[in-house]
Amino acid sequence: MKQYAYYPGCSLESLALSYHQSSLESARELGVDLQEIEDWNCCGATSYFHVDELLAHTLVARNLALAEKEGLDFVAPCSGCYKNAYFTNIHLQEDPDLADHINFALAADNLHIDGTTQVKHLIEVFIDDVGLEEIEKTVTRPLKGLRVAPYYGCQLVRPKKDDEDVENPQFFEGLISAIGADPVDYGTKTRCCGGSLIITNRKAALDMVYELLQDAANRNTDVIATICPMCNINLEVYQRQVNREYGTDFSIPAMYFTQLLGLALGVAPGRLGIGKELVSMAPTLLFSQSEQVGDRAGER
Amino acid sequence: MATELTFSEEISNLLYAAEGNPINTCIQCGTCAGTCPAVEFMDHTPRVLIGMIGANLRDEVLNSNTFWSCSSCYHCTVRCPAGIDITGLMYALKRYSMWKGQYQEDLIGPEFSESFVKMIMRTGRSFEPVLAPTYVTKYGTRGMIEEARTASALFLKGRLPMLPKKIKGIENLRQMVKRIIPVGGPS
Numbered sequence: 169m170k171q172y173a174y175y176p177g178c179s180l181e182s183l184a185l186s187y188h189q190s191s192l193e194s195a196r197e198l199g200v201d202l203q204e205i206e207d208w209n210c211c212g213a214t215s216y217f218h219v220d221e222l223l224a225h226t227l228v229a230r231n232l233a234l235a236e237k238e239g240l241d242f243v244a245p246c247s248g249c250y251k252n253a254y255f256t257n258i259h260l261q262e263d264p265d266l267a268d269h270i271n272f273a274l275a276a277d278n279l280h281i282d283g284t285t286q287v288k289h290l291i292e293v294f295i296d297d298v299g300l301e302e303i304e305k306t307v308t309r310p311l312k313g314l315r316v317a318p319y320y321g322c323q324l325v326r327p328k329k330d331d332e333d334v335e336n337p338q339f340f341e342g343l344i345s346a347i348g349a350d351p352v353d354y355g356t357k358t359r360c361c362g363g364s365l366i367i368t369n370r371k372a373a374l375d376m377v378y379e380l381l382q383d384a385a386n387r388n389t390d391v392i393a394t395i396c397p398m399c400n401i402n403l404e405v406y407q408r409q410v411n412r413e414y415g416t417d418f419s420i421p422a423m424y425f426t427q428l429l430g431l432a433l434g435v436a437p438g439r440l441g442i443g444k445e446l447v448s449m450a451p452t453l454l455f456s457q458s459e460q461v462g463d464r465a466g467e468r
Numbered sequence: 469m470a471t472e473l474t475f476s477e478e479i480s481n482l483l484y485a486a487e488g489n490p491i492n493t494c495i496q497c498g499t500c501a502g503t504c505p506a507v508e509f510m511d512h513t514p515r516v517l518i519g520m521i522g523a524n525l526r527d528e529v530l531n532s533n534t535f536w537s538c539s540s541c542y543h544c545t546v547r548c549p550a551g552i553d554i555t556g557l558m559y560a561l562k563r564y565s566m567w568k569g570q571y572q573e574d575l576i577g578p579e580f581s582e583s584f585v586k587m588i589m590r591t592g593r594s595f596e597p598v599l600a601p602t603y604v605t606k607y608g609t610r611g612m613i614e615e616a617r618t619a620s621a622l623f624l625k626g627r628l629p630m631l632p633k634k635i636k637g638i639e640n641l642r643q644m645v646k647r648i649i650p651v652g653g654p655s
Contacts, residue, residue, distance in 0.1 A: 178594035178595070179594075181629065181633065182628060183596065183627050183628070185626070207635050209592040209593060209641055210588050210592060210593045212588070213584070214540045216584065216585055217559055218559065218562040218563060218566065218577070219563065219582065219585045220649065221484060222648055223585075223649065226648050230641065259484075269648070273645070273647040274644060275647075276640055276643035276644045276646075276647055277637055277640035277641065277643070322539075322540075322541040326541065326543065326545065326546050327542045327545055359505055359543070360505045360506075362505075362506075362539055365506065365539045367580060367599075367603055368536070368575070368576040368577040368580050369509060369576070369577070370607070372506045372509035372537055372539075373539075375508075375509070376505050376506065379505070406618075408618075409618075443625075444625045444626060444627055446621055446622070446625070
């Protein structure tokens with residue numbers, strides 16, 4: 169069983185509790201051992217970088233050092249945490265002056281960073297380390313006929329890393345196909361959800377959420393799949409406000425990719441945090457439950 | 469004798485690992501403005517703002533809401549044909565304007581960022597309810613009612629814990645911060 173140092177991030181303790189639950193559940197089903205980093209701290213989100221870059225890197229480095237101490241790769245389910253950890257790790261590997269400076273700070277807590285850990289987003293662990301073939305084999309309740317819009321958002325695919333496709337990535341579609349659902353092809357899959365503008369510039373953020381919901385609705389989307397708590401919260405919690413502002417009637421559930429994956433792996437909805445949402449996921453459940461009498465389930 | 473830096477050079481110096489002054493390499497093509505999902509809420513498009521920095525229009529730049537309307541999505545950065553990290557530039561402008569205390573009065577961003585940092589120094593983790601008072605009053609009556617409705621709906625679903633968590637190593641975390649900036653810490 170492959171082990172990882174799991175960094176849930178602050179949102180997964182409150183608004184995105186269901187992402188935490190469903191991450192652990194689907195990981196277990198797929199033989200992935202997520203060891204939560206002990207006494208982790210906030211990664212600084214975007215706000216800390218508004219104030220001081222060096223301090224922000226230090227906050228991130230403490231978590232990376234804790235993962236390094238365990239000798240495990242660092243995995244985050246939140247795209248914001250992931251992006252911060254990924255780039256701080258790279259900067260520390262490539263910039264000895266920065267590493268010296270930050271290691272001097274870390275020494276206050278008897279910590280040290282060598283840059284030996286690798287930073288991954290949870291979806292990368294499932295797709296690259298477990299593999300789509302393995303997932304497809306493990307699925308017991310394929311979500312046949314469910315039209316799922318893969319929403320990449322920003323920080324998972326940007327800034328650009330190595331030779332990744334930032335304009336039209338396809339890996340999320342691959343995962344949706346692997347769990348038996350139909351990936352929706354739509355233009356705004358990497359357009360921003362507004363992020364923390366939902367607090368600091370509500371009008372702008374609601375407009376950005378509206379654009380995403382409208383595009384998904386135009387493509388007959390049953391559910392939007394997300395890989396980040398911020399994206400999910402903006403799309404889901406603020407959907408009612410969008411409807412009021414724009415006179416629309418959207419009712420599109422936003423589900424963490426781990427919730428969809430968990431359903432396809434046969435995990436009970438309650439264990440995936442389903443029921444905690446403000447835009448009901450009930451229609452989605454019909455797709456997985458109808459498969460209980462399907463051919464694949466019958467083999468078990 | 470040291471020569472005084474221009475505004476454009478000051479900002480460029482705040483960009484991590486930048487060589488030379490990237491602002492001068494802008495070809496004013498407008499790809500950033502065409503890509504930005506928040507552009508219609510900015511008083512100057514990113515393209516215009518970069519031109520203004522190049523022209524050292526310091527006060528006009530600092531009084532613009534453009535960089536505080538940036539959601540840090542990096543879409544402009546990955547598309548810029550001149551390879552300018554425009555999102556990084558927006559971050560640099562936010563930091564500069566906070567240091568100088570010069571920004572539009574009605575903005576929520578600067579105050580929110582400051583409260584956020586203080587909160588992390590107190591507990592080590594982010595906790596939304598603690599931050600709310602720093603911005604909800606700026607939403608107006610209708611906005612505050614809307615916010616209260618959302619919060620109570622989330623609470624009923626068990627998504628809003630009552631108390632913030634404090635990490636065990638908070639004292640050591642504060643010591644770390646003091647090693648980076650001697651005056652760091654909660655105020």
